[in-house]
Amino acid sequence: MVGATAGGLETAASIRREAARLFAVHGYEATSLREIAASVGIKVGSLYNHISSKEELLLDVMGGIMDDLLAQLDQALSGVIDPVDRLIALMDCHIRFHAERAQETFIGNSELRSLPPEARATITAKRAEYRGRIETLIREAHQSTESPLLNVRLHAFSIIAIGTHVSGWYRPDGGMSLPQITSTYTKIVLRSLAVIGADARVDAVLGTD
Amino acid sequence: MVGATAGGLETAASIRREAARLFAVHGYEATSLREIAASVGIKVGSLYNHISSKEELLLDVMGGIMDDLLAQLDQALSGVIDPVDRLIALMDCHIRFHAERAQETFIGNSELRSLPPEARATITAKRAEYRGRIETLIREAHQSTESPLLNVRLHAFSIIAIGTHVSGWYRPDGGMSLPQITSTYTKIVLRSLAVIGADARVDAVLGTD
Amino acid sequence: MVGATAGGLETAASIRREAARLFAVHGYEATSLREIAASVGIKVGSLYNHISSKEELLLDVMGGIMDDLLAQLDQALSGVIDPVDRLIALMDCHIRFHAERAQETFIGNSELRSLPPEARATITAKRAEYRGRIETLIREAHQSTESPLLNVRLHAFSIIAIGTHVSGWYRPDGGMSLPQITSTYTKIVLRSLAVIGADARVDAVLGTD
Amino acid sequence: MVGATAGGLETAASIRREAARLFAVHGYEATSLREIAASVGIKVGSLYNHISSKEELLLDVMGGIMDDLLAQLDQALSGVIDPVDRLIALMDCHIRFHAERAQETFIGNSELRSLPPEARATITAKRAEYRGRIETLIREAHQSTESPLLNVRLHAFSIIAIGTHVSGWYRPDGGMSLPQITSTYTKIVLRSLAVIGADARVDAVLGTD
DNA sequence: GATGAATGAGATTTCATTCAT
């Protein structure tokens, strides 16, 4: 029966979706498998036909997120050559990703401590990788700058902090549109890097809205 | 023996200290009263001579933090008149506070969801108050600026995001000194507000180190 | 295996049975779920597959008892027309019920205070209903009486008191047979209502044993 | 300081009074020493300057009650010679005692099971003693009776049941006066023993009210 | 005599997980 399999896949996807939602709202520890099962419309025991443990479910939910982020960054940068344009592409991708996948990135940022050491190390490595790319982009963009590079690490940190923060408050039906948010934060970051004509360059790439 | 009373007070303080530490490391939900009691060196039941519930303990730990932050900001601003200087004073206070009391502010930012609605509302109100003050300082400093004010809310958010982030990674024995961090982040923020001569003004107020 | 479902239902029934027994012996507060679980032969946690709380278990145990009593009274009276015969039928039913279901009625009488207000009100209402029926039967039987009706409420109370008392001491293997007890108490009550020829009438209806 | 001692004695009495009240309302098991201490206005630890254990406190509260009851019965019967008059004196004393000291007798009847075996045996013996006296009085009064003595034990039981029941519902500010209750119940009992001219004899001794 | 603090035992309840059906 094709339906059976489709149903099974749907159930598995449902579980991950509801888990993400509940982990984001109440936190991993405060979310019980009973709640997740109830949200999906099945009983606890049945969960285990689709997951192997709660921890694995968390890993699953957090799982692809960093890979996706890195992949999306690659894609956003592909074909972009000018260093400032690349920085703008980074910011656009960075903010958009943290907003559009707010729940997952929020979990990724707040539930690291719930992972067992090994899994945590995996994630931490990917985060370092992401930070490294940001630092590289910052360094490369610095050529068009009129002031000293203050501290690459802290520049990168402030970009990351903004993304993390966004995933905590952004709502699709909130008061600000995503392009508006992206554009503004990009200007803020470019200004902080003392990029010449920061605002105009952002408007040129991302539009004026 | 003075020890009797002093012992009681010391135990109570110990409990709050250890609770803050453990909440920061493992999270509120993942921290058991058993662990806290063990850290303090008493038995679980004895905790209840000093607290009335785990939730109240969390509230206690998170409790004064926002009041302290607001008070410290008041003090930092007192006597400072120039709007840009006031912004610098804000940033100095902001970063220093989030670094020096990293554990508490980290808990304050990550465990809001563990509070019952009423308590949460109390804290949320204080956070809004703090954000409001930041927005006011931003608006007032904008006079010395050569570029448009992008979006007060997002400017404030980026400052808050940086503070929150700092409380997550700062270690007194880490690679960067607190004055260095403060100075750099202040420059980053002033630059992002397009304050004229941002770096120099920060150096003038906070020193060159 | 049919046993699966049957096992579940049997366990649930077992729990209620053992709870009734233990509540009757030690009282609700003094009975731990551990003891109940042990009596049933399962572990404490497993209880919660069959009950939702200890309080609900008490309510469950006390639950049907008043309904059963009222239903049994209806049945005992059905087809009996003569007012004195109806009184005799009441007493027969009353004593028999309190003896045969001694544990449950004992709990029903002694653990009212352990119920939360709402549940208590439900039970209290049913008890008032039962008392009301007794009072009606007393009034109707009074026509065949040679003396004044002293006080309907106190007459009813004395009947109720006897039932409650019986549920406290009756044992199937005790020194007195149930018909003997029933017959005697019925005579006592009819005499106290000054029914003419009380003893003979009781013997005529319930037998001479 | 006389005041000091008086205060101490007062405290001890207060504790027993509040304990009796709380045991009667919530039951022994459901009453915590903390509640008792709070009702008295001291802290838990201080209780132990006046009691030696919670169990002993219960025994203390239940303690004298049976002795008092027996003593009061002796006194009520002293000088009364006629067997029916002695029965009336018994009933008057019995009901009055159970009403006036409702809380204590209620506890005495409902918390027997909370006593350790030895203490329970002591109390049980006194109750048997009391029942024995009632049975003797019944037998002696039977001479003035026109019908057979149905069953001495059950006659005694019904008297005891009425007393126990009274202690459960009597309130000084309730709808019925104590003399009214006493008189009515005495008539009920004398009628049930087929005492000739029961009502009149009761009225003659206890008054007509 | 009163108190604050400590303690060990135990209470109810929740949870992730397993497994036969």
Next chain:
DNA sequence: CATGAATGAAATCTCATTCAT
């Protein structure tokens, strides 16, 4: 693939009791 039931571990919290001050 879903379920009901069982389980062991652990969690928060309460309690009677002790004792130094």
